[in-house]
Amino acid sequence: MTHLSFSTLMSQRLIKSSFLCISLILLASSSNLFAADLKSVDDFRAAARKANAVLAIPDWEQTPEAVETATKNAIEKANAALDQIGAQDLSKVTFKSTVVALDDTTYQAGLAANRATIIKETNTNPAMRTAAENAVKTFQDWAVGIDYREDVYKAIKAFADTRPKLTGEDEKLLKETLRDYRRAGLELPPDQRKEVEQLRKELSKLGTDFDTNIVKTAAPVMFTKADLEGLPDSFFAAPGIKTGDDVYTVMANVTWQFNTVEENAKSEATRKQLYVIRETLGKDTNVPILNQMLALRNKIALRLGYKSWDDYQTEVKMARTGANAEKYINDLITGSQPKFDSELAELQKLKAADTNDPNARIMVWDWRYYSNQRNKQKYAVDKEALRAYFPFQKVLEGMFNIYQNIFGLKFERIAAPYKWIDDLQLYLVTDSTTGEPLGIFYLDMFPREGKFNHFAQFDIISGKLLPDGKYQRPTVALLCNFPPANGDTPSLMTHQDVETLFHEFGHALHSIVTHAKYGRFAGTHVPGDFVEAPSQMLQNWVWDKKVLDTFAADYRDPSKKIPAEIVNKMNEAKLANAGVFYRRQFAFASLDLALHDPHPEDMPYDCVAISNPILEKVFLPIDPSTTFVTYFGHLNGYDAGYYGYAWADAIAADMATVFEKSKNGYLDRQAGMKLRREIYEPGDSRDVTVSIEKFLGRKQSVLPFLKKIGIGPEEKKKAPAAQSQENR
Ligand SMILES: [Zn+2]
Helix, strand or coil, rough: CCCCEEEEEECCCCCEEEEEECCCCEEECCCCCHHHHHCHHHHHHHHHHHHCCCCCCCCCCHHHHHHHHHHHHHHHHHHHHHHHHHHHHCCCCCHHHHHHHHHHHHHHHHHHHHHHHHHHHHCCCCCCCCCCCHHHHHHHCCCCCCCCHHHHHHHHHHHHCCCCCCCCCHHHHHHHHHHHHHCCCCCHHHHHHHHHHHHHHHHHHHHHHHHCCCCCCEEEECCCCCCCCCCCCCHHHHCCCEEECCCCEEEEHHHHHHHHHHHHHHHHHHHHHHHHHHCCCCCHHHHHHHHHHHHHHHHHHHCCCCCCHHHHHCCCCCCCHHHHHHHHHHHHHHHHHHHHHHHHHHHHHHHHHHHCCCCCCCCCHHHHHHHHHHHHHHHHHHHHHHHHHCEEEHHHHHHHHHHHHCCCCCEEEEEECCCCCCCCCEEEEEEEECCCEEEEEEEEECCCCCCCCCCEEEEEEEECCCCCCEEEEEEECCCCCCCCCCCCCCCCCHHHHHHHHHHHHHHHHHHHHCCCHHHHHHHCCCCCCCCHHHHHHHHHHHHHHHHCCCHHHHHEEEECCHHHHHHHHHHHHHHHCHHHHHHHHHHHHHHHHHHHCCCCCCCCHHHHHHHHHHHHHHHCCCEEEEEEEHHHHHHHHCCCCCCHHHHHHHHHHHHHHHHHCCCHHHHHHHHHHHHHHHHCCCCCCCCCHHHHHHHHHCCCCCCCHHCCCCCCHHHHHHHHHHHCCCCC
16 A cells, blocks of 8 residues: 655654655534634643643744754754763763663754655745755754764763663663664774765665666657557546557556556557566666665675674564565465465466467466456446545544544644645544543645645654653644545545545554653654554455445435445455465565575675566566566665565454454454554554554464465365364
């Protein structure tokens, strides 16, 4: 599903990019509320005080100069605080004066960086966006430098050397702070440390080049109308497609155009031509760059004492080692084989009939087309017609009702002191039982020029225990791009939009209800192979008729709910394609890990020779001239991390069973409160594996995931059981 980046200056030195999608909200009741009718944040301050908590709405910069000044001031202040940590008497260091002071310092600088990020992604004034973009870059560069503040490191090390008796979150903070320094090379002798620092800089530069080469590629391909037989009229009518007399230009680099052709073009030659062009994008430039990046990563890992970049990257994730991640993916590849084979056999039959060639093989440029044919024949679900059931406002209110109920929360719209757009909305979240204010969220839901063009949640103010003992409650923003209303027709969402909303808003709740003491552990600041799991779990909600019936209704006649047979068909269609969908994911995960496996330092890399055979082995036959990896942007940022999608999917399916087995299914409050207490509130303040087990009430299992994708370990188990009964 959609993953978006949000960057936030997390409490430890790095401005990390997380991939969080966002979500968001809506109105308090559908009545038109005037600002004068709305409460303000001040109306909640007394309740916050009572709970020893603080609520905050940022003081947004209004001019480019103000953005610049805020950046300069934040960095100066942080540098002064770092100087103070570094200058203290090493014989008198305390937990508070070292590790906590560092968390405080990066947290404070992060507030300004987060504001700049929001301004960059949302401001309607291009000059403001440019100033904010520069500010974000300045913060990023500065944050990398914190790693190499030897004076600060010495102070923290001096404290660690006192062998303090810490427990829980405090112990975790010290341990992980030291781990960050070790990972940056601070434990190495000075010359080797310098080398690591230098290698990281080179890697970062090459990564930027790799990304730029992907973004910059443009590959127009001309077709005739006959070449494109099978495509819908709406495609031919789309702006920019018809470029001459019987000339239609398809941009191989534009994903929706590529997908529409691959899903609908009857001609295999057309599908193949476009596929080969897309899968060779960046070949000339990015093959050598990626090879160098792999070599640099390997070198850095080896210098730091790891066997491979896989091991380096997974150390801070749930997987812990590259071998664990690899075994996990390999087991899924093996386990999914029967389901994948049976789906392919079905597609092969369609192609054989289509081509009059009984031996026709499904190639990588065929699966989208034949899956689409199969779906049309067997599961006729009209995606466009479904939109009528999902008017934005009703969906939002419906989702609010569900989440308020299951998580024991109350969302109230409040007046925003400053709005960057008219329809910006601000909500305050309280605990529905105690009335304790928990946090604030902004909703910026519709597209406009210059705005962030995906769906994501952004931290503005993270949760944190402040030095004065009060708790700073979080403020977040959801930036989305749902279809806008059109004249008399309200915004009508696709089913996928609805799924995205449920997913993204889950991230907001994860952030808002946090109880972690330290910024680095608050809310969604959890390991990268876990962060998506709770939200992926919430996607299940919108495939359930009982849940859908609480809000989805035809906007022209709200007495009409989505017919049960359509919901069933939607679920069947999803399952029918699960083998192909996941095998493709596993192929990407597998080649990403293989690229970052142990590798002799003096041996040059050949990224294509490593990755192409895996694509063929795990997924489908390819064309040998293609270089998939040169256009695979995840290799810079998610490197040795792509496995995390499947990893989190498995946890999501496992966690969903807690709801599925409860009295009220996905609407069960007891299960919801358990999720809030055991997963959302702790964040990363304790090992997430512990949190997951507490939520599940047992060890984790991959079986629910396999079942969800139609791989039946349970059926297998049932079969022998039935047999043994017969034997009896
Ligand atoms: Zn997400």
